[in-house]
Amino acid sequence: MKTPLPPAHCTFEPDDWLRLARCWHPVARLCDVGPAPMKAVLLDEQLVIYRIGEQIVAAKDVCPHRGVPLTLGFHDEHGIICPYHGLRFGADGRCNRIPSSPDQPVPAKLNLLSFPVEVRFGLVWVCLAPDEENPAPLPEMPHWEDAGFQQINCPPFDVAGFAGRQVEGFLDVAHFAWVHTDTFADASNQTVPPYNPVETDYGFAVDYWSSVSNYAAGSGQQAPEGFQWLRHFEMHLPFTATLTVHFPDTARLVIMNAASPVSARKTRMFAPVARNFDLHIPVEEVEAFNHRVFEEDRLMVETQMPERLPLDLTLEAHIPADRSSIAYRRGLKKQGYGEFFLV
Ligand code: FES
Ligand SMILES: [Fe+2]
Structure with missing residues (x-):
């Protein structure tokens, strides 16, 4: 198979682009995808996404006829329709109508350039450059399917920053007492007890x-005196992390931070949530709370310099609380990532 090329005006260094394009990334919530053409951008590639029957199609947002974006077009029950000459594309991105020659057969090769799609955790995942010999695994989410757990899919959250910086912020436990004091943390509880990241397959x-x-x-809620909170993180390189928070008794809250690299400087964050308590509280409240937490992080992630994540550990200073951040950078480096940005 031909090695796919990065799109024009790609903001990534070409080797990093290809390595990232081999992985699965979320591009939309399933609940937001309908029969109308929907736009998404992944790794600088412009995509059109639509639903036809039970199938979700993700393809390059370029009509194979004269290159007009399908996301400017329309749809009917048989597919999406290009606004220029009305070619219609249905299941598997195949053309099923050429209005200017309705009596002639549609050439079998007249297809949108489509990509593999998987639906997990209420999200549509796309792999731009699947490696058939060595397919990339999809991330897992603890408890998502478990009985007694409610599944919530927060609206996507756009960040004007690099996915690696955003994910590192999600793994960072030393900023709670500084950044999250309006939502859950305590400004006077600043010490980070030692912890040890353990390497996994992903x-x-x-x-x-x-x-x-x-x-x-x-909220007025309080854990019993002396309660120790366990936060279990799982990092699935490059950009999906899950956090399982162990509340008192058997109450669990799982948050997935799935950072989708729109470009090297833009990130769309998806956040499926699963929980087995407070099920009477409207999901909108959970979404609003998560939104506030991510909003608190925004200023840090969007203003960090350099914008990319320096994988050479000598380029930034590290403190003992940074063990996860160091493990993250080492993991990316081990997978072969370089500097991420072209400039
Ligand atoms: S450019 Fe799409 S139908 Fe002609
Ligand atoms: Fe944060």
């Missing part, structure tokens, strides 16, 4: 024990 896992509560500020 990245690493971390058990982080501390006294930082995860109850919403102002």
Whole structure:
């Protein structure tokens, strides 16, 4: 198979682009995809996404006839329709109508350039450059399918920053007392007890024990005196992490931070959530709370310099609380990633 080329005006260094294009990335929530052409951008590639029957199609947003974006077009029950000459594309991205020659057969090769799609955790995942010999695994999410757990899919959250910086922020436990004091953390609880990332097949896992509560500020809820909170992180390189928060008794909250690299400087963050408590609280409240937490992180992620994540550990200073961040950078480096950005 031919090695796919990065799109024009690609913001990634070509080797990093290809390595990232071999992986699965989320591009939309399943609930947002309908029969109308929907736009998404992944790794600088412009995509059109639509639903036809039970099938989700993700393809290059370029009509194979004269190159007009399908996302400017329309749809009917048989597919999406290009706005220029009305060619219609249905299942598997195949053309099924040429309005200017309705009596002639449609050439079998008249297809959109489509990509493999998987639906997991209420998200549509796309792989731009599948490696048939060595297919990339999809991330897993603890408890998503378990009985008693509610599945919530927060609206996507756009960040004007690099996915690697955003993910590193999600793994960072030293910023709670500084950035998240309006939502859950305590400004006076600043110490980070030691913790140790353990390498896994897809990245690493971390058990982080501390006294930082995860109850919403102002909720009046409190854990028993001396309660130690376990936050279990699982990093699936390059950009998907899950956090399972162990509340008192058997209450669990799982948040997936699936950062989709729109470009080297833009990220669309998807956040499926699963929980087995407070099921009477409207999901909108959970979504609003998560939104506030991610909003608190925004200023940091969008202003960090350099914009890319320096994988050479000598380029930034590290403190003992950074074990996850160091494991993250080492993991990316081990997978062969370089500098991520062209400039
Ligand atoms: S450019 Fe799409 S139908 Fe002609
Ligand atoms: Fe944060």
